[in-house]
Amino acid sequence: MTMFPLAPQAxxxxxxxxALSLGLMRRPxxxxxxxxxxxxxxxAMLLAVGLPADAYSSPILxxxxxxxxxxxxxxxGALPLAYWLDGEDDVLTALFLxxxxxxxxxxxxxxxxxxxIALEFMSLPAYLLVARSRRGDRALEAAIKYFFAGGVAGxxxxxxxxLYYADTHGLAASAALSPLGQAGATLMAAAALFKLGAFxxxxxxxxxxxxxxxxxxxxxxxxxxxxxxxFLMRLCELAPEAAFxxxxxxIGALTALTGAVMALRQERLQRLxxxxxxxxxxxxxxxxxxxxxxxxxxEGVSALLFFxxxxxxxxxxxxxxxxxxxxxxxxxxxxxxxxxPAAAAAFTILLFALGGIPPTGGFMAKLLLxxxxxxxxxxxPAAAGALSALISLAYYLGMIRDLWFEKADQSVxxxxxxxxxxxxxxxxxxxxxxxxxxxxxxxxxxxxx
Amino acid sequence: MSHPLTILxxxxxxxxxxxxxxxxxxxxxALAFSALFAGLAGALVLTLLANPALSVVNELGPVWAxxxxxxxxxxxxxxGLIALTAFLNLICVAASWELDVPAAYWACFLALAxxxxxxxxxxxxxxxxxxxxxxxxxxxxxxxxxxxxxxxHAAVKFFLFTFAGSVFMLLALLALVxxxxxxxxxxxxxxxxxxxxxxxxxxxxxxxxxxxxxxxKIPMIPLHTWLPDAHTEAPAAGSVMLAGVMxxxxxxxxxxxxxxxxxxxxxxALPILGGLAAFSTIYGALCAMAQTDLKRMIAYSSIAxxxxxxxxxxxxxxxxxxxxxxxxxxxxxxxxxxxxxxxFLYERTHKRGLSDFGDLASRAPYLAFFFGFSTLASIGLPxxxxxxxxxxxxxxxxxVLPILAFAGVLGVTxxxxxxxxxxxxxxxxxxxxxxxxxxxxxxxxRERAVLxxxxxxxxxxxxxxxxxxxFFEPALRGLVR
Numbered sequence: 001m002t003m004f005p006l007a008p009q010a011x012x013x014x015x016x017x018x019a020l021s022l023g024l025m026r027r028p029x030x031x032x033x034x035x036x037x038x039x040x041x042x043x044a045m046l047l048a049v050g051l052p053a054d055a056y057s058s059p060i061l062x063x064x065x066x067x068x069x070x071x072x073x074x075x076x077g078a079l080p081l082a083y084w085l086d087g088e089d090d091v092l093t094a095l096f097l098x099x100x101x102x103x104x105x106x107x108x109x110x111x112x113x114x115x116x117i118a119l120e121f122m123s124l125p126a127y128l129l130v131a132r133s134r135r136g137d138r139a140l141e142a143a144i145k146y147f148f149a150g151g152v153a154g155x156x157x158x159x160x161x162x163l164y165y166a167d168t169h170g171l172a173a174s175a176a177l178s179p180l181g182q183a184g185a186t187l188m189a190a191a192a193l194f195k196l197g198a199f200x201x202x203x204x205x206x207x208x209x210x211x212x213x214x215x216x217x218x219x220x221x222x223x224x225x226x227x228x229x230x231f232l233m234r235l236c237e238l239a240p241e242a243a244f245x246x247x248x249x250x251i252g253a254l255t256a257l258t259g260a261v262m263a264l265r266q267e268r269l270q271r272l273x274x275x276x277x278x279x280x281x282x283x284x285x286x287x288x289x290x291x292x293x294x295x296x297x298x299e300g301v302s303a304l305l306f307f308x309x310x311x312x313x314x315x316x317x318x319x320x321x322x323x324x325x326x327x328x329x330x331x332x333x334x335x336x337x338x339x340x341p342a343a344a345a346a347f348t349i350l351l352f353a354l355g356g357i358p359p360t361g362g363f364m365a366k367l368l369l370x371x372x373x374x375x376x377x378x379x380x381p382a383a384a385g386a387l388s389a390l391i392s393l394a395y396y397l398g399m400i401r402d403l404w405f406e407k408a409d410q411s412v413x414x415x416x417x418x419x420x421x422x423x424x425x426x427x428x429x430x431x432x433x434x435x436x437x438x439x440x441x442x443x444x445x446x447x448x449x
Numbered sequence: 450m451s452h453p454l455t456i457l458x459x460x461x462x463x464x465x466x467x468x469x470x471x472x473x474x475x476x477x478x479a480l481a482f483s484a485l486f487a488g489l490a491g492a493l494v495l496t497l498l499a500n501p502a503l504s505v506v507n508e509l510g511p512v513w514a515x516x517x518x519x520x521x522x523x524x525x526x527x528x529g530l531i532a533l534t535a536f537l538n539l540i541c542v543a544a545s546w547e548l549d550v551p552a553a554y555w556a557c558f559l560a561l562a563x564x565x566x567x568x569x570x571x572x573x574x575x576x577x578x579x580x581x582x583x584x585x586x587x588x589x590x591x592x593x594x595x596x597x598x599x600x601x602h603a604a605v606k607f608f609l610f611t612f613a614g615s616v617f618m619l620l621a622l623l624a625l626v627x628x629x630x631x632x633x634x635x636x637x638x639x640x641x642x643x644x645x646x647x648x649x650x651x652x653x654x655x656x657x658x659x660x661x662x663x664x665x666k667i668p669m670i671p672l673h674t675w676l677p678d679a680h681t682e683a684p685a686a687g688s689v690m691l692a693g694v695m696x697x698x699x700x701x702x703x704x705x706x707x708x709x710x711x712x713x714x715x716x717x718a719l720p721i722l723g724g725l726a727a728f729s730t731i732y733g734a735l736c737a738m739a740q741t742d743l744k745r746m747i748a749y750s751s752i753a754x755x756x757x758x759x760x761x762x763x764x765x766x767x768x769x770x771x772x773x774x775x776x777x778x779x780x781x782x783x784x785x786x787x788x789x790x791x792x793f794l795y796e797r798t799h800k801r802g803l804s805d806f807g808d809l810a811s812r813a814p815y816l817a818f819f820f821g822f823s824t825l826a827s828i829g830l831p832x833x834x835x836x837x838x839x840x841x842x843x844x845x846x847x848x849v850l851p852i853l854a855f856a857g858v859l860g861v862t863x864x865x866x867x868x869x870x871x872x873x874x875x876x877x878x879x880x881x882x883x884x885x886x887x888x889x890x891x892x893x894x895r896e897r898a899v900l901x902x903x904x905x906x907x908x909x910x911x912x913x914x915x916x917x918x919x920f921f922e923p924a925l926r927g928l929v930r
Contacts, residue, residue, distance in 0.1 A: 390613055393612055
């Protein structure tokens, strides 16, 4: 039996409609929305497993190895938010599933116009998700900022698309580009870099990640980032001769370094991890650059897949700890090791992983990505990436020190809850990825081959 | 038991896991697993003695992409250092027996022993790097959780410094493996299969990248600044493992990786590296002379002692290599004993300044005896272990670059100039007004047993060094120039 090639997206669309329908009831059953969100995401993931690669290709949408691999990443990154979602708010659930659907469509988009539609489909619910995730002016302000930044990115993409179309008279891949087409490709790449939070287009990102609810920040930093990486990769494929490709390693190096340095002095945890996320995006851009300049090898794709997969665990796990522990600042981390040993131990593992310490998956991820850069003779970007990892270790270690070596300044009340399970699951996942990396890489390798 | 080497590093790790779940009774499990680990290491030593040509290799084919494989092997150099690890680990457990510490303390020490064993066993460079980094994590917690007043700063500094060195090491290893792949089309991290010829013009860069990683660990001046803080702030047993085994990782890395892969480059770098090593012996001694904290003084003396090891090893003569390697063991024993005794003093008085004590010899004669004995061993008194190692290392250096040996001899002299006055101030000089000597009870039976073991070995190596030298010689033969 051949499966309908867009079955995962259909499952998500059904989820959106289901959430809105449940909202019509006067009092929807309390667990129904949460179960619906979880079922849609898990269902989409299971349906993606059944999809054979290269099963479907049309001028608008396709399913190839990358689109399936990235769908896994997107669903994996989205799963924790489905778990955390407020079971009362049907609109929030619908927005969340809509954003995931947009990302999923972006992963499967075959031409530039469809990419634009998917980009907006993914972004518009995300703005509202940020605004609605937390009460208060700051979330609203952040959402408006996010909206404007996203609007600029969309406008850049549209303009680039117009220039590209004027040059090539098409919306699909083209080898030779005139200066007009080059300008178009550069503008479209700028939109992707905007979404990724690349230097210097990332002023909006720390504000958004800080003001959102932690679990929403985790979702944005994993699922959204995965989608944006594939978006950039597709652009590199569509315009292999584009001039911007040669700049990607340098942009990535600058992003990785500035992110790491800016995170050093942050006191608020969500802001700190926002900069840490920028730094990791820099590494990813180096990886995309290395992949694009060295013949777009399958090794490059699997290195990016591995990094994003590991990052889905690391980033979601850290934001889950912030949510679970109620810690907002670094000072509040003090003494948490004694107060909540299991969750703090899991968080410690995640911090070591983010710092790139073996034998965790975080180390393997950084190693594979930087190795691609070394192999592509991008020595300076690789060295900058390694340096950013070293700088970032200063604040990861600092947080571990606060957790375990310091006494609490004041007692912070927290409600023990099931959230610790999520932190521990993410830590277990990242350890498994490090101890048995072939599990993921054989999966990834089987997909891209 | 087809994988004896796997069991060797897995046993202490299993012990760490068991300890973590035992709570208050963890110390018994720690003792049992440390004894088991020491027994396994001892059995391996005996096997090797019975069959000197033995070379155990345990491997599981290529386990992952890029030629990364699980490959362990043990020759006399590895086994000797593992035996030192197991012995000092057992000593540390015995010395900390009465401390009021949670289960995690014991788990950290066993995890550290496991990672160190892995470093000495790994013959796959990727595996080597993983174990190398894994040693940092337990030591970070040992310093940060159970260290003295300035431990927070020292723990982070220790981790960052050594990690910075390893990053360069990793980049060098990546370049080496990638170059080998470009030249032969084969991905491999196997130390025996790799050679530096494929690197071409990049070879010096890779060599210095490796050396940087190892030099931070040794530590070689000017990369030593993490050491005084880490050693001073760590708990006594932590200092023993740091000085006794972790510093040895750097010299081991040179012997195992940098020298065999880059025989010519490492010899042409002798004036620079040997010069820094000789300078370390003098500078370390001068710094030690200026210290008012007993533990900090011993920490600086470590820098000087490792300088001697390096001089011998870098000379690439037979006596230099063997002497330098034996000096690694010697330093582990003598400095370990000294750190333990400062720890015993600190447990009793919470002081360790030179001026906090006086006239201790009359109050604590056992302590005075062991401290004096270890001090004499540390400054190289003939008949004790330090003399053998230093003499051979210096004579090796003398035959290659005499000026280095002269500088080293100056270092030996300076060692007496800081160690003896310190001993005098603490044990013989009349107690000053702020002295806490009155609170010092002499060593109890357990502490004496620990120190008898250590000093007995110092005397044994000093009087009959030949079997020890002959033990290490086969593994180092290939490095002689």
